Amino acid sequence: MNLDQLAVDKIRAAFPEAIEEVIDHRGERTLVIQSPQIVKVCELLKDDSELRYDFLMDVVADDMLPDSPRFAVNYHLYSIPNSHQLRLRVQVEDPEKGPATVAPVWSIATWLEAEVWDLMGIRFKDNKGLRRLFMPEDWQGHPLRKDYPLGYEEVQFSFSLDEIGKKKPFAEE
Amino acid sequence: MTIAAGSDTIQELTVEELRAKVGTGMEISDPEENMLLSMGPQHPSTHGVLRLLLELDGETIVNMAPDIGFLHTGIEKTVESKKYLQGLVLTDRMDYLSPMSNNLGYILAIEKLFGVEATPRAQVIRVILSELARVASHLVWLGTHAIDLAAMSVFLYCFREREYILDLFEMVSGQRMMGSYFRPGGLWRDIPEDFEPAVRQFLDFFPTRIADYEALLKRNPIWLKRTKGVGVISGEDAVDWGMTGPSLRGSGVGLDMRKTQPYSGYEQYDFDVPVGTDGDVYSRYRCRIEEFTQSLRIIEQALDKLPGGPVNIDDRKIVPPPRAELGQSMEAVIHHFKLWTEGLKPPVGFVSQVVESPRGLFICYLRSDGTAMPARAHFRTPSYVNLASLPQMSKGLFVADAVAIIGSIDIVLGEIDR
Secondary structure (H helix, E strand, O other): OOHHHHHHHHHHHHOOOOEEEEEEEOOEEEEEEOHHHHHHHHHHHHHOOOOOOOEEEEEEEEEOOOOOOOEEEEEEEEEOOOOEEEEEEEEEOOHHHOOEOOOOOOOOHHHHHHHHHHHHOOOOEOOOOOOOOOOOOOOOOOOOOOOOOOOOOOOOOOOOHHHHHHHOOOOOO | OEEEEOOOEEEEOOHHHHHHHOOOOOOOOOOOOOEEEEEOOOEHHHOEOOEEEEEEEOOEEEEEEEEOOOOOOOHHHHHHOOOHHHHHHHHHOOOOOOHHHHHHHHHHHHHHHHOOOOOHHHHHHHHHHHHHHHHHHHHHHHHHHHHHOOOOHHHHHHHHHHHHHHHHHHHHHOOOOOOOOEEOOEEOOOOOOOHHHHHHHHHHHHHHHHHHHHHHHOOOHHHHHHHOOOOOOOHHHHHHOOOOOHHHHOOOOOOOHHHHOOOOOHHHOOOOOOOOOOOOHHHHHHHHHHHHHHHHHHHHHHHHHOOOOOOOOOOOOOOOOOHHHHOOOHHHHHHHHHHHHOOOOOOOEEEEEEEEEOOEEEEEEEEEOOOOOOOEEEEEOHHHHHHOOHHHHHOOOEHHHHHHHHHHHOOOHHHHHO
């Protein structure tokens, strides 16, 4: 039995509206899932006795600027008993209202989603562990977004006296 | 004590508040009685710049939270702002103990985007070098892990053999460590003639060296006391917490992507996946030692079947034409010029490629929008995810045991923070 198709059939049977699109590219199957249904779908995929996607490998966020919806979150699932890989994809319009955390299904999700929040700024609902992992505590913005500047180093040396004067700390008169 | 929070506000904090606040968000169960200890970021046994916030009752760990990010260099963002080939050199620098494995994941993802496969000869050479990288990485692990647990001399023996492997890398790529030898569509160039005899020599003497390491540690009573029954995690928990590689296999789950999702022709080799039973530091140590032997088996088979033929595919949109052709063919000149000025342009789409690095699952996720730079490059690095289960394993143990556990999950901070 083709596990790709089995997963689609099972999800469609349980949640008829959940799958928005099925993408096949280079032999990888991606199911685009409706954002509010993601936790239920993940529970189904993990608990079903034939599918058993018991391993969450990765959570990756994508910034599709200037498309709309702008963000997408990919969940890479793996079934150790069946040796099978599947990708779920959730479209996110407003990063502050991201999908609910899948931590109740796989504990590691707290940690992986924290990385997504830190670098891409997608807030996962009910995830208590969202914090600045890589960036400093007081960092502004989320660097992996496409509208975040690369931040080349400011030029330190100049021959213009006005430019130099701007950077010098003069004593207040 | 003052700390700047945000761009223009200054908060007054006591040292205790600061300790609890900065970095981790760990919940402290008994702030009155227990002591907070910040271990690292500059600490020899954290294998880099890892900070651990420990809540201690006496010497017993009540709670622990890892604090990372001290080595964050924005590799993903940088790769997204560079051409595909330029991004390759950055993947070396994530897991600097086995750069070849990272290269392989990244290169296979690019090849998947194009929908091409390397030539048989290139695939076999890639397997040989990846396995040599695994041996070299495990040697550093064994040396540093032993030095953490006060067995000083093992380190010297391990680095002697590692240096031999690095010489092999230098032979093929010109660099000891950051080789960037694998290229989209094949290899930088073919292996030199001296390579095969040198690897055969390594295969000859390395089994006796494994016996040396075993003699130093396997029945050493101090080593056994420090490792047996320490840092136990069940197979179920390890899967739930996303552990991979030898750290997971030590808990009895035989997940190895070389077997289950073969890439680069790994399905053609006959090898076993060592699996532990107890899920403690000792089991993980045994798994890695057994992997030495299995890697040698793979290398030997690969050398025996090493096919002839070209190492690069014949697709001028991916691989530049050979130098000899440039003098005769205008088309070759154009291809060469376009490839080095514009770069590779994979078709639109997103793929992810899983490889089994020495530390566990390395996943490279690439999304192409048809331009010469990846629209999204993400690396799922095994050390980053393995680190998440460190608090589960360390609770209720002594601080000294935490050192043993950090060593046993074999983290590289370069790929955690990337």
